[in-house]
Amino acid sequence: MSLELRGVRQSYGDVEVLHGVDLTGRPGEVLAVVGANGAGKSTLIRVLAGAQRMTSGELRIDGERVDLRSPHDAHARGIRTVYQELSIVGGLSVTENLLMGAFPRRRGGLIDWPEAHRRAQELLDSAGFGAIDPRVLAGRLSVARQQMVEIAKALAGEVRVLVLDEPSAVLAGSDLDALFALIRRLRERGVLVVYVSHRLAEVMELADSIVVIKDGLIIAATEPARTSETELIGLMAGRRLEQIYPARRETTAETRLAVSRLSRKGEFEDVSFELRAGEIVGLFGLVGSGRSELARCVFGAEPATGGSGAYRSPAEAIAAGLALVTEDRKRSGLVLGMTVLDNIALATMRANRRGPLIDTAGRKRRVGEMIDRLGIQPGGCATMPVAALSGGNQQKAVLAKWLLAGPRVLILDEPTRGVDMATRVDIYRMVDDLARRGLAVLLISSDLTEVLGATDRVLVMREGRLAGDLRSEATTEDEVLAYAIGQAA
Amino acid sequence: MTGHIARIRMTRDVTVTAAFVSLIVLLVAVAALTSDTFLTQTNLTNLLKQMVTTGLLAFGMLVVILTGGIDLSVGSVVAFSGILTAGLVSGLPIPVAMAVGVLSGVGFGLINGVLVARFGLAAFVVTLASLTTIRGLAFVYSEVPIAPEDPAFFTLGSAMAGPIPVSTLIMLAVFVVGGVFLTRTPAGRSIVAIGGNAETVRLAGINVPRHVTLAYTISGACAGLAGVILASRVGIAQPSVGVAFELDAIAACVIGGASLAGGRGSARATFGGVLVLVLINNLLNLYGVQSFWQQVLKGLIIIAVILVQRTNRVRG
Ligand SMILES: Nc1ncnc2c1ncn2[C@@H]1O[C@H](COP(=O)(O)OP(=O)(O)OP(=O)(O)O)[C@@H](O)[C@H]1O
Ligand SMILES: [Mg+2]
Numbered sequence: 001m002s003l004e005l006r007g008v009r010q011s012y013g014d015v016e017v018l019h020g021v022d023l024t025g026r027p028g029e030v031l032a033v034v035g036a037n038g039a040g041k042s043t044l045i046r047v048l049a050g051a052q053r054m055t056s057g058e059l060r061i062d063g064e065r066v067d068l069r070s071p072h073d074a075h076a077r078g079i080r081t082v083y084q085e086l087s088i089v090g091g092l093s094v095t096e097n098l099l100m101g102a103f104p105r106r107r108g109g110l111i112d113w114p115e116a117h118r119r120a121q122e123l124l125d126s127a128g129f130g131a132i133d134p135r136v137l138a139g140r141l142s143v144a145r146q147q148m149v150e151i152a153k154a155l156a157g158e159v160r161v162l163v164l165d166e167p168s169a170v171l172a173g174s175d176l177d178a179l180f181a182l183i184r185r186l187r188e189r190g191v192l193v194v195y196v197s198h199r200l201a202e203v204m205e206l207a208d209s210i211v212v213i214k215d216g217l218i219i220a221a222t223e224p225a226r227t228s229e230t231e232l233i234g235l236m237a238g239r240r241l242e243q244i245y246p247a248r249r250e251t252t253a254e255t256r257l258a259v260s261r262l263s264r265k266g267e268f269e270d271v272s273f274e275l276r277a278g279e280i281v282g283l284f285g286l287v288g289s290g291r292s293e294l295a296r297c298v299f300g301a302e303p304a305t306g307g308s309g310a311y312r313s314p315a316e317a318i319a320a321g322l323a324l325v326t327e328d329r330k331r332s333g334l335v336l337g338m339t340v341l342d343n344i345a346l347a348t349m350r351a352n353r354r355g356p357l358i359d360t361a362g363r364k365r366r367v368g369e370m371i372d373r374l375g376i377q378p379g380g381c382a383t384m385p386v387a388a389l390s391g392g393n394q395q396k397a398v399l400a401k402w403l404l405a406g407p408r409v410l411i412l413d414e415p416t417r418g419v420d421m422a423t424r425v426d427i428y429r430m431v432d433d434l435a436r437r438g439l440a441v442l443l444i445s446s447d448l449t450e451v452l453g454a455t456d457r458v459l460v461m462r463e464g465r466l467a468g469d470l471r472s473e474a475t476t477e478d479e480v481l482a483y484a485i486g487q488a489a
Numbered sequence: 490m491t492g493h494i495a496r497i498r499m500t501r502d503v504t505v506t507a508a509f510v511s512l513i514v515l516l517v518a519v520a521a522l523t524s525d526t527f528l529t530q531t532n533l534t535n536l537l538k539q540m541v542t543t544g545l546l547a548f549g550m551l552v553v554i555l556t557g558g559i560d561l562s563v564g565s566v567v568a569f570s571g572i573l574t575a576g577l578v579s580g581l582p583i584p585v586a587m588a589v590g591v592l593s594g595v596g597f598g599l600i601n602g603v604l605v606a607r608f609g610l611a612a613f614v615v616t617l618a619s620l621t622t623i624r625g626l627a628f629v630y631s632e633v634p635i636a637p638e639d640p641a642f643f644t645l646g647s648a649m650a651g652p653i654p655v656s657t658l659i660m661l662a663v664f665v666v667g668g669v670f671l672t673r674t675p676a677g678r679s680i681v682a683i684g685g686n687a688e689t690v691r692l693a694g695i696n697v698p699r700h701v702t703l704a705y706t707i708s709g710a711c712a713g714l715a716g717v718i719l720a721s722r723v724g725i726a727q728p729s730v731g732v733a734f735e736l737d738a739i740a741a742c743v744i745g746g747a748s749l750a751g752g753r754g755s756a757r758a759t760f761g762g763v764l765v766l767v768l769i770n771n772l773l774n775l776y777g778v779q780s781f782w783q784q785v786l787k788g789l790i791i792i793a794v795i796l797v798q799r800t801n802r803v804r805g
Contacts, residue, residue: 299692301692313694315694315696317694318693319694324692326692331686331688331689332689332692333689335682335685335690336685337753338681338682342681342682346678346682346689346693346695349675349695350675357669357674358674358675358678360673
């Protein structure tokens with residue numbers, strides 16, 4: 001079905017964030033929406049999903065004006081949405097998450113579990129995610145798998161419009177391929193797919209048309225054939241980006257972190273590596289290879305079962321100058337109910353005191369500086385609840401928290417997830433700058449280009465073991481991938 | 490745009506506070522206009538004294554609720570610390586006996602905290618168990634009420650500083666110091682943050698179990714103090730006192746906008762909740778409403794206040 005937005009305005013309180021958006025999507029089309037962090041993409045999507053009623057403007061479906069009153073309303077019209085933030089219930093099985101109350105029943109009213117699991121499996125299969133077992137607790141799945149469940153959930157019943165808000169941010173490798181295949185199948189069936197992503201390469205590959213949104217306005221509408229990644233980045237950022245990755249630095253010989261034969265039962269085994277001052281080391285691996293688990297263990301968040309080099313608790317790790325930016329900001333990076341200020345200051349509260357009290361003036365100044373330095377939008381957001389920031393800006397807030405601690409070893413687990421291109425470049429530059437000042441950085445990423453471009457060395461993990469240690473300059477994406485899947489020569 | 494956002498947030502806070510203050514003013518006005526006794530010296534002094542128990546318990550409860558927990562044992566602690574103090578008065582100097590009473594509350598709170606934080610037991614279950622255990626201990630200590638003869642025992646609960654009871658000042662001090670603790674100290678901020686997301690706090694290098702234990706200990710201390718003051722005010726300590734006091738404490742927190750899921754709530758708003766609750770109680774008493782009907786009305790009023798709060802928040 002075709003979808004038309006006319007002059008859509010949307011405000012939070014008195015602040016207007018969409019200033020009259022016009023947008024048209026046709027059946028059987030992949031419509032990509034790109035824009036910087038905080039541009040208003042997710043807000044636009046919430047309007048489409050009926051999760052938020054537009055302040056003014058109109059929505060037309062097949063030419064007819066409709067008023068979406070609730071998510072349920074949108075759902076009933078065949079508009080399905082996968083939000084940027086996961087909404088999976090961890091304590092329920094995948095089946096329960098997928099069917100969400102619409103359970104098949106036996107006579108007498110009891111739930112027919114075998115049938116429920118079968119339906120769930122069918123849904124997963126049809127989405128191309130058949131590898132997921134519907135019987136397990138959703139909370140046990142990796143973030144990538146949870147995202148896939150979320151997508152499969154949106155496919156139940158009659159789908160006419162599928163809206164995906166950064167679905168690929170947590171996916172990599174074959175999972176990503178499965179998603180693309182799914183989108184292409186849906187397109188063939190005449191479904192309109194609205195696709196939000198910061199990964200421009202995939203946008204260029206998938207989209208039929210692209211709109212660029214900036215500060216709540218559509219500033220360009222184009223097609224992959226008529227534009228380039230560089231042009232899109234320029235439009236989004238309002239400035240030209242000359243070089244994405246900074247030049248490499250000299251590394252020193254001083255060891256900052258030495259991990260030897262480290263193991264954690266069931267997650268990774270016998271891992272040894274060193275980080276030197278001034279070095280940026282990438283850590284690549286497929287989902288389930290144990291990269292994040294390794295990082296958490298080194299940081300003391302989880303006890304090791306063998307080997308040395310890991311800290312016993314986060315407090316001890318922090319005291320030794322470590323910082324860990326975790327991959328899931330909602331679960332372990334932010335306290336969503338608190339302000340930006342509280343969040344950014346969380347890891348440094350004890351260090352910045354006046355007598356028994358927090359040095360509030362100093363804290364405000366330091367946090368303010370960090371907000372400026374990372375360009376967290378809207379500027380001066382210190383007193384806002386962190387939940388009111390856009391996804392990418394929330395990610396920057398987590399980074400700010402750890403930079404404020406002045407670490408000597410910085411472990412970044414997917415730090416650019418959901419972060420727009422221009423900001424990514426800023427983050428790479430900042431990490432480079434920190435490395436120049438002697439920091440050792442471990443950069444975990446599923447983005448091959450990033451893991452090679454931003455680092456000096458790449459460690460590759462496969463099934464819980466270190467499978468390769470490659471010099472970034474001297475290797476290729478194919479080679480790294482070959483190590484990751486165990487087919488290296 | 491930024492200044493804009495800050496301004497909106499501020500106006501919203503101001504409206505909520507204003508709504509709260511007007512509610513309290515309204516209650517006072519209604520009371521003053523419809524009852525001859527409300528504005529009398531005796532009633533006002535009474536009101537101020539009655540506030541003390543609910544107030545102290547509510548602050549302790551707030552700290553626990555902020556971590557995402559609950560402390561059902563406070564009413565029993567009130568009984569135990571009161572009767573223990575009254576019993577000890579015959580053998581010990583009064584200040585020492587009172588200190589021991591308060592410390593018994595600290596001890597119970599500590600045990601609750603350790604069970605919840607170190608052993609990972611559910612707060613509801615742990616404090617429900619200690620509710621009955623501590624109540625039992627109070628009766629074991631003395632089945633009959635104890636009424637100390639020494640008039641000095643009554644000082645803490647009945648002394649006045651000008652027009653204001655000393656005990657009320659103590660309670661106010663707890664709120665002021667407690668408010669500063671929650672908003673301006675690392676431990677206080679950690680407690681609030683733990684209720685929001687304990688994993689994030691743990692990874693920030695903060696000792697979560699220690700802070701959770703601290704929260705229950707604070708609640709125990711407040712309950713211990715409340716018990717001692719209550720015994721001193723009434724002049725007689727009963728092992729059966731304080732049944733269902735935890736409910737008023739929880740209600741005050743909730744009326745003040747605290748979230749039982751943790752992470753949201755403030756000392757100031759909780760104090761507002763205490764005022765609302767105590768005023769309602771006092772009014773219903775003055776009107777001579779029969780006590781069972783009082784309970785019904787109080788329940789309904791609490792729901793109404795929370796509903797008003799909720800719509801306010803959603804609209805904002
Ligand atoms: N609940 C909210 N309350 C107030 N402001 C909000 C709220 N949600 C979003 N905003 C603001 O609206 C603007 C647009 O946010 P939105 O989430 O739509 O951005 P986005 O384009 O999806 O960004 P990202 O790429 O980072 O996900 C931002 O300035 C953000 O701070
Ligand atoms: Mg977004």
